[in-house]
Amino acid sequence: MRIVIGSFLVAAFGTLAAAAPSVDFKTQIAPILSAKCNDCHTAKKKESDKKPKGGLALDTPAGITSGGVLEAGDAENSELFLRLILPKTDDDIMPPTDDGGPLSKGEIAIIRQWIDGGAGFSSGSGKGLEKIPADLTAATVSAMRAGEPNPDGVSHLQKIGATVSQLSLVDPQYLVIEWISTYHQTGDKEIAEILHLAPNVVEVDLARTKLTDDGLKAIGKLGRLTHLNLNRTAITDDGLAHLADLRSLRWLNLYGTAVTDASLVILAKHKKLEALYIWDTKITPEGADKLRKSLPDTKIVRETDAKAGRFDNLEKTRKFDF
Numbered sequence: 001m002r003i004v005i006g007s008f009l010v011a012a013f014g015t016l017a018a019a020a021p022s023v024d025f026k027t028q029i030a031p032i033l034s035a036k037c038n039d040c041h042t043a044k045k046k047e048s049d050k051k052p053k054g055g056l057a058l059d060t061p062a063g064i065t066s067g068g069v070l071e072a073g074d075a076e077n078s079e080l081f082l083r084l085i086l087p088k089t090d091d092d093i094m095p096p097t098d099d100g101g102p103l104s105k106g107e108i109a110i111i112r113q114w115i116d117g118g119a120g121f122s123s124g125s126g127k128g129l130e131k132i133p134a135d136l137t138a139a140t141v142s143a144m145r146a147g148e149p150n151p152d153g154v155s156h157l158q159k160i161g162a163t164v165s166q167l168s169l170v171d172p173q174y175l176v177i178e179w180i181s182t183y184h185q186t187g188d189k190e191i192a193e194i195l196h197l198a199p200n201v202v203e204v205d206l207a208r209t210k211l212t213d214d215g216l217k218a219i220g221k222l223g224r225l226t227h228l229n230l231n232r233t234a235i236t237d238d239g240l241a242h243l244a245d246l247r248s249l250r251w252l253n254l255y256g257t258a259v260t261d262a263s264l265v266i267l268a269k270h271k272k273l274e275a276l277y278i279w280d281t282k283i284t285p286e287g288a289d290k291l292r293k294s295l296p297d298t299k300i301v302r303e304t305d306a307k308a309g310r311f312d313n314l315e316k317t318r319k320f321d322f
């Protein structure tokens, strides 16, 4: 019944709704969060307050999207909205009643409109999304300052199906990019868009995407990358060669790819590798033994051990842990 009414309304007022001005995060939402929430919900290191309240940092787009409190397009299912409309007497109301709560009706309405409208961070003008410089290299990227991630870059990646989250609350500038339920429709073109956030990206999960060798050219420029998951992609030795300059790489999963012993030379150069997963690749047992000699401190996993197996559960969080 609800669905029928809903579609009737959309049919009847669809054009009106489309004409409603969309909410701009930077000028309409960020100022409210800054005035009413960020004293408590910040990841910025302050001596008095080492951790954001409720483990939730509301002062950067990545913080807001990592907290699990936002269901883009659905305010009624977003903790970020539901906490605002609780009765004043409820202990869970945000901001707390003795710390500025509740928000005004107008503030609540605009936050609702923003979430219902997709909870984007882009300025809408597209101006914030700069062209990716053609001459980026792993070395130039690692020399760049990792400041606050460009909100337009974050919005853009979300729009093409990526999940963008903060590595941790204490290092909010470092990002994890993954395609969780959208991997099957993600190819080299989408993956190259990660470069919009190049200096911020430290972990990338491309498992089961349509990545090819060519797509690894872009990945090879992510100079800060420490964790890379390429499992069950179509990459080969040719593609792996593009990763030669990723000197910070500590964790690499090649499970289910066609890489062979020809890649050993490249892999042996990654001296910081702590873990390498090569189960179900064409690397031979002899090749793996040779590699163990070149990388004595690296854990090289050739079997379907429990750790490699956990990648079947793509929803699981912190899957990059050792």
Ligand code: HEC
Residues within 6 Å of the ligand: 033, 036, 037, 038, 039, 040, 041, 053, 054, 055, 056, 058, 067, 069, 079, 080, 081, 083, 091, 092, 094, 095, 096, 099, 100, 103
């Ligand atoms: C005076 C400090 C303070 C202010 C101001 C404040 N919060 Fe909170 N917030 C907390 C604390 C403490 C918690 C954790 C306890 C709880 O869940 O109620 C919390 C929890 C939350 C949660 C739940 C987190 C989760 O993971 O479930 C949300 C959502 C939230 N706050 C949103 C907001 C928003 C939005 C604002 C501003 C409109 C705001 N808060 C302002 C202190 C604050």
